Amino acid sequence: MAESAATPGGPTMAEEGSAMRVDVVTIFPAYLEPLRLSLLGKARDRGVLEVHTHDLRDWATDRHRTVDDTPYGGGPGMVMRPEPWDAALREISSSGGPAPRPRVIVPTPAGRPFTQACAAELAREPWLVFCCGRYEGIDARVIEAWADDEISIGDYVLSGGEVATLVMVEAIARLLPGAVGNTQSITDDSFAHGLLEGPVYTRPPEWAGRRVPDVLLSGDHGAIARWRRDQALRRTAQRRPDLLADVELSEADRRVLAEVAREAAASAAEPTDADAAPASADAR
Numbered sequence: 001m002a003e004s005a006a007t008p009g010g011p012t013m014a015e016e017g018s019a020m021r022v023d024v025v026t027i028f029p030a031y032l033e034p035l036r037l038s039l040l041g042k043a044r045d046r047g048v049l050e051v052h053t054h055d056l057r058d059w060a061t062d063r064h065r066t067v068d069d070t071p072y073g074g075g076p077g078m079v080m081r082p083e084p085w086d087a088a089l090r091e092i093s094s095s096g097g098p099a100p101r102p103r104v105i106v107p108t109p110a111g112r113p114f115t116q117a118c119a120a121e122l123a124r125e126p127w128l129v130f131c132c133g134r135y136e137g138i139d140a141r142v143i144e145a146w147a148d149d150e151i152s153i154g155d156y157v158l159s160g161g162e163v164a165t166l167v168m169v170e171a172i173a174r175l176l177p178g179a180v181g182n183t184q185s186i187t188d189d190s191f192a193h194g195l196l197e198g199p200v201y202t203r204p205p206e207w208a209g210r211r212v213p214d215v216l217l218s219g220d221h222g223a224i225a226r227w228r229r230d231q232a233l234r235r236t237a238q239r240r241p242d243l244l245a246d247v248e249l250s251e252a253d254r255r256v257l258a259e260v261a262r263e264a265a266a267s268a269a270e271p272t273d274a275d276a277a278p279a280s281a282d283a284r
């Protein structure tokens with residue numbers, strides 16, 4: 001039923017007791033297989049993360065292992081019955097995890113938004129349980145009785161909580177100490193400073209007639225840092241101006257943003273093709 005990460009040699013002394021435990025309850029355990037790959041797989045191999053996936057149907061009691069039923073009050077689709085969820089959560093939460101009880105999370109489009117701050121907060125927990133709903137959702141009494149959080153990963157609808165759980169576990173796991181080789185790359189991330197990350201380049205210095213910005217080849221670390229900050233500010237102003245409200249801005253930052261605003265105003269004033277050729281029957 002439950003399976004745990006292969007940890008060759010087990011966790012090191014330094015890591016022992018510090019691994020985060022994640023349990024996922026789903027009717028599609030295979031959906032969570034990507035948790036074995038790449039960074040998440042390495043985090044598990046290093047003993048930083050321990051993941052157990054569980055098939056909810058293991059707690060169904062009838063011959064057909066039924067976990068859903070028709071909704072009271074009518075309406076489309078099916079609702080997940082409370083009994084298998086309650087039995088699963090009782091058994092898992094009393095299975096001797098790294099804390100007296102886990103933090104229970106229900107992914108749902110009706111939840112509060114998942115953000116980088118949310119990932120950082122959950123990364124400090126020793127034990128998380130994700131309850132993946134399917135169909136029209138889980139009976140509300142289970143949520144009342146068990147859920148510490150209902151969380152959405154964005155304003156669109158997925159068929160179930162599994163992919164949302166993958167998203168959240170990946171965002172959380174890479175923040176765990178020892179999970180990522182280069183800790184600088186975490187603090188430089190988009191959102192770590194509240195700004196989107198700017199463009200990045202590698203060799204060759206010229207490709208397909210496009211040059212890498214000279215400043216990056218200059219060896220002037222101060223100039224490079226300032227250029228990167230400017231690029232992050234420009235990109236954020238253009239794509240996600242809402243994020244700027246929460247960013248602490250220096251005088252130099254404000255000058256860059258004023259320049260971006262002037263450029264935007266100038267390009268808005270320029271005539272476009274649409275202005276030049278009004279679409280009319282005559283013009284065609």
Ligand code: 6GU
Nearest residue numbers: 107108153156158160164
């Ligand atoms: Cl967490 N679950 C589902 N089913 N759909 C979603 C979601 C979660 N977040 C956005 N859409």
